[in-house]
Amino acid sequence: MSGNHYKGHEVSCCIKYFIFGFNILFWVSSCAWVTCGVLSNLSSITDLGGLDPVWLFMVVGGVMFILGFAGCIGALRENTFLLKFFSVFLGIIFFLELTTGVLAFVFKDWIKDQLNLFINNNIRAYRDDIDLQNLIDFTQEYWECCGAFGADDWNLNIYFNCTDGNPSREKCGVPFSCCTKDPAEDVINTQCGYDIRAKPDSEQKDYINVKGCVPQFEKWLQDNLTLVAGIFIGVALLQIFGICLAQNLVSDIEAVRASW
Structure with missing residues (x-):
């Protein structure tokens, strides 16, 4: 009778090993976050009010590692404390x-203003660091934009401003990443932005992208709202699914222990 009673309450191997595999993703992701924080020179290409963004990567990676550890060991060892910790912590992250x-x-x-401030602060330091320079050039090329709200934002940079005392050859210009692309050109003309802002506004649009990166980013969000919403909903459902699996496994383990 006792053997039949025990068989009535069994821990699901499918759920157990599915949670284990689910948490392997946390471990892999945590390693990626920590590696990005250690190897990248983020502190020199961002300005977060004195906060070193490397610590953000380290904290996120550390939290994901702890979650992965709790879920994996909790599932393999059938440890209800670790499984409850995993589900509660995942629920807090979801909230x-x-x-x-x-x-x-x-x-x-407010976020729009902060994004504007962030871009302008990095425009000022454009020539100070090659990583920052590449980041801004990639952003302006990808979004087909120039500056935060327009090409005149490059007046904030000591090399590109239009003041009379500026001895730079790049005076009243913009970086090459602001220039409109000619499909026939195989080689990038890095001097295409020279003296562009000395021209009338009506002529500038023939040579450079006159729209700012903040409006272009807003437009991209509107155009891809379904994709962005789908990603967030997918992540949320994945987290809820993980919580439900962990709670289900806890219930099975407690039912087996109660039947002993």
Whole structure:
């Protein structure tokens, strides 16, 4: 009778090893985050008010590693404490993501101003670091934009401003990444932005992208709203699925122990 009673309550191997595989992703992701934080020169290409962004990568990587450890060991060893820790912590992260999404929608104008400030601060330091320079050039080429809200934002840079005392050859110009692309050109003309802003506004649009990166980013979000929403919903459902699996496994383990 006792043997039949025990067989009535069994831990699902499918759930157990599915949670293990689910948490392997956390471990792999945590290694990627930590590696990016250690190997990249983020502190020199960003300005976060004195906060070194390397620590952000390290903290996120550390949290993901702890979650992966708790989920993997909890599932393999059938440890209800670690499984409960995993599900509760994942639930807290889900709640924080949801709160962040709501706040981002409510304070979208403030975020827009901060993005403008961030881009302008990095424009000032454009020639100070090659990593920063490549980042800005990639952004302007990808979004087909120039400056935060327009090409005149490059007046903030000591090499590109239009002041009379500026001895730079790049005076009143913009980086080559602001230039409109000619499909017939195989080699990038890095001097295409020279003296562009000395021309009338009506002529500038024939040579450079006159739209700012902030409006272009907003336009991209609007055009790809379904994709962005789908990614966030997919991540949220994956987290809820992980929580449900962990709670289900905890229930199975407790039922087996109660039947002993």
